[in-house]
Amino acid sequence: MEGTIVKSVDYNAYFGDNHVVKNVNIDIPRNNVIAVMGPSGCGKTTFLRGINRMHELIPGATSKGKILLNNEDVFDMHPIFVRLKIGMVFQRPNPFPNLSIYDNVIAGYKLNGIKLPKAEKDKIVEHSLTRVALWNEVKDSLTKKGSFLSGGQQQRLCIARAVAMEPEVLLFDEPTSALDPISTSTVEELFHELKKNYTLIIVTHNMQQAARVSDKTAFFYMGELVEYDETKQMFTNPTDIRTQNYITGRFS
Amino acid sequence: MDTSLNNDLITRPDSMLGRVISSAKLRDAVKGIKRIKRSHRQIRTENVFKKTLVIVALSTIVLVLGIMVTLAWQSTLSIKASGLGYLWGKVWDPVQDIFGAYPFILGTLLTSFLALIISIPFSFAVGIFLGEYFPNGLASNFLKNTVELIAAVPSVIYGFWGLAVLVPIVRSFETAIGVTPVGLGIFTSSLILAIMIIPYAASLARSMIQMVPSNLKEAAYSLGATRWEVIRSVILPYTKSGLFAGILLSLGRALGETMAVTMVIGNTSLIPKNIFSPGNTMASIIANEFTEADHPVYLSALIELGLVLFLVTVVINMLGRRIIKQFTQD
Numbered sequence: 001m002e003g004t005i006v007k008s009v010d011y012n013a014y015f016g017d018n019h020v021v022k023n024v025n026i027d028i029p030r031n032n033v034i035a036v037m038g039p040s041g042c043g044k045t046t047f048l049r050g051i052n053r054m055h056e057l058i059p060g061a062t063s064k065g066k067i068l069l070n071n072e073d074v075f076d077m078h079p080i081f082v083r084l085k086i087g088m089v090f091q092r093p094n095p096f097p098n099l100s101i102y103d104n105v106i107a108g109y110k111l112n113g114i115k116l117p118k119a120e121k122d123k124i125v126e127h128s129l130t131r132v133a134l135w136n137e138v139k140d141s142l143t144k145k146g147s148f149l150s151g152g153q154q155q156r157l158c159i160a161r162a163v164a165m166e167p168e169v170l171l172f173d174e175p176t177s178a179l180d181p182i183s184t185s186t187v188e189e190l191f192h193e194l195k196k197n198y199t200l201i202i203v204t205h206n207m208q209q210a211a212r213v214s215d216k217t218a219f220f221y222m223g224e225l226v227e228y229d230e231t232k233q234m235f236t237n238p239t240d241i242r243t244q245n246y247i248t249g250r251f252s
Numbered sequence: 253m254d255t256s257l258n259n260d261l262i263t264r265p266d267s268m269l270g271r272v273i274s275s276a277k278l279r280d281a282v283k284g285i286k287r288i289k290r291s292h293r294q295i296r297t298e299n300v301f302k303k304t305l306v307i308v309a310l311s312t313i314v315l316v317l318g319i320m321v322t323l324a325w326q327s328t329l330s331i332k333a334s335g336l337g338y339l340w341g342k343v344w345d346p347v348q349d350i351f352g353a354y355p356f357i358l359g360t361l362l363t364s365f366l367a368l369i370i371s372i373p374f375s376f377a378v379g380i381f382l383g384e385y386f387p388n389g390l391a392s393n394f395l396k397n398t399v400e401l402i403a404a405v406p407s408v409i410y411g412f413w414g415l416a417v418l419v420p421i422v423r424s425f426e427t428a429i430g431v432t433p434v435g436l437g438i439f440t441s442s443l444i445l446a447i448m449i450i451p452y453a454a455s456l457a458r459s460m461i462q463m464v465p466s467n468l469k470e471a472a473y474s475l476g477a478t479r480w481e482v483i484r485s486v487i488l489p490y491t492k493s494g495l496f497a498g499i500l501l502s503l504g505r506a507l508g509e510t511m512a513v514t515m516v517i518g519n520t521s522l523i524p525k526n527i528f529s530p531g532n533t534m535a536s537i538i539a540n541e542f543t544e545a546d547h548p549v550y551l552s553a554l555i556e557l558g559l560v561l562f563l564v565t566v567v568i569n570m571l572g573r574r575i576i577k578q579f580t581q582d
Contacts, residue, residue: 054470054473054474059388080477081476083475083476084475084476087475088474090467090474094465094467094470094471096468096472097468098489098490107485111472111475111476111481112475112477112481113481165475165476
C-alpha cells in the first residue's frame, strides 16, 4: 500500500511558554524508514512524542495543529486508540522488570485487559520475537525475567512488545543510544526487516545511522523542520545552509 | 617554652636572627610547622567529636536494651505465678490474683487489624493521589501537609473527639442494627485508630510511588494503557513490598496506641463478644490499672503485658524497616 500514512499540519508543541516545535508540516509515506535528526534540544523527540500523543502526558505540555494518521486527526481519536495504532520504543530499554520475557511481549494485551486463549498468545509471542530476531536466543527462557537479557536483547524485546500490538507506525526515540556497537548494528538491520510491515520513524543523534537506515530524512533545528528529503539527496546535496553545516559537522 | 615567640624571632625580617637567616626557604619551613600544628589541633577536635557521637549513639542502644531488661526483670514475679498460661488465660481478676492476658491480646489484635482494614483504602488512595496524580502544586502540598498533621495531633485529642463525636454516632448506628447501644468499644477504637494511622502508610506509599521509574510508566502508556491500568499493572506491582512495609509500620503504631484507645474502648476485662463490645487492649489496660495495682503480682502482671507488647511492636517495626531497606536497595 503506497501513500501517506502520517501527516502533520502546522504542528506546534509547547512546554509551558517554551515553544519547542514550530509549525511542522511533514508527509510520511507508508512502509518507509524516516530518520529525524538534529542537534540536542531541537525538538525532534518532542515532535516524535507528539505523533502518538505521549507529549501531552507531561504536566504543562500543550500542542497545536494536526497530526493525521490515515487522514484522521489523532487529536480527534482517543489517545489509547492512537497509541495502539502507533507503537513506541524508547531511548533506554525498558522491559517491565517484574514480568517474564513472555509476559513482556504480550504486556500490551494484558495492560489493556484483552484476554486471549493460550494458543493465540503463544502465536503472538513467537511471531513478535521472530520479527525482532530474538526468538532463537530466548525461546528456551521465555519464563525468565526480561531484565536478565543484555541491553541489546532488552531493546529488541521492547520492539517486540510494540510489534505485538500490530501497530501501523513504530516510533523510535534514539533507540540505539544506550547500546553497544554490535547491538546497534543488530537493531539497525532490524529496521530493514520491519519496514516491510510497518512505517518507522526514528529519532537519532547519529548522522551515520540516519544515512545507513533511512529512506527519507528530516532535519530539525531550533524547533523548525529545516529540510525533509530523500536521504541520499539530503546527505549529498542539501538545499539549506543549516543542513549543510550540520552534516559537515560545523555544529552539533 | 613558647615556640611561637621563637618562630616570630625567625620570621620577623627586622629581628637579628631573622636578618641572619632570613632565607625564604627557612621561612617556608616554619610556616609548614605551624600548619602541621594547626592540623594536629584539628585532628584532636575531630577525635573528641567522634567519641562524643559514639557515646551518645551507644547510650540509645543501652537505653532500649535497658527498657527490655527492666520489663523482663519486673515481670518475673508474674511469669513465676502464671507461667506460659498467662498468654491464653481468659480471666483477669486482680482481686483473686488470677491473671490471663487473652482478653487484651485479643482486644489489641481486633482493634489493630480492624483499624488497618478501614485505613488501608484511604492511605493508599492518598498515596496514589499524591504520588502519581498530583505530585506537585498547591492543592497537593495542602493535602500532604494535612495528612502529615494527622500524625502530629496529640492522641488525647483524638480521644476527646472520639468521646464527643464518634461515640454518639456509633451508638445510634448500634441502635439501628440492633446491638446493645454502648458507643464505647472495639469498633469505636478501631475507627479512631484508623484515622491516626493513615499518615504512616500514606506517606510511605507516596514516596514509593514517586520512585517508580518514569520510563516504565511511559512504556505502559505507549502500549495504550490508561492511567488506572498503569497504576494497577506497573505502579502497584513495582511498589508492593513498600506498600506492605507501610502497612506493617501502621500496624506497629496501632498496636501500641494507648491514650485515645483507652478513652473510647469501654475498659472491661471481659473477652469481647463481637466488634461492638467494650474491651481493653494491652496498652489501655496498663494505662488504666497501673495506678491501682496495689500488690506486687498485679503490678508484675501488668508489666508482663508491657513486655509482650514491646516485643511484638519491635518485631513488627524491624520487619517493616527491613522490607523498606530491601526495596530501596533494588
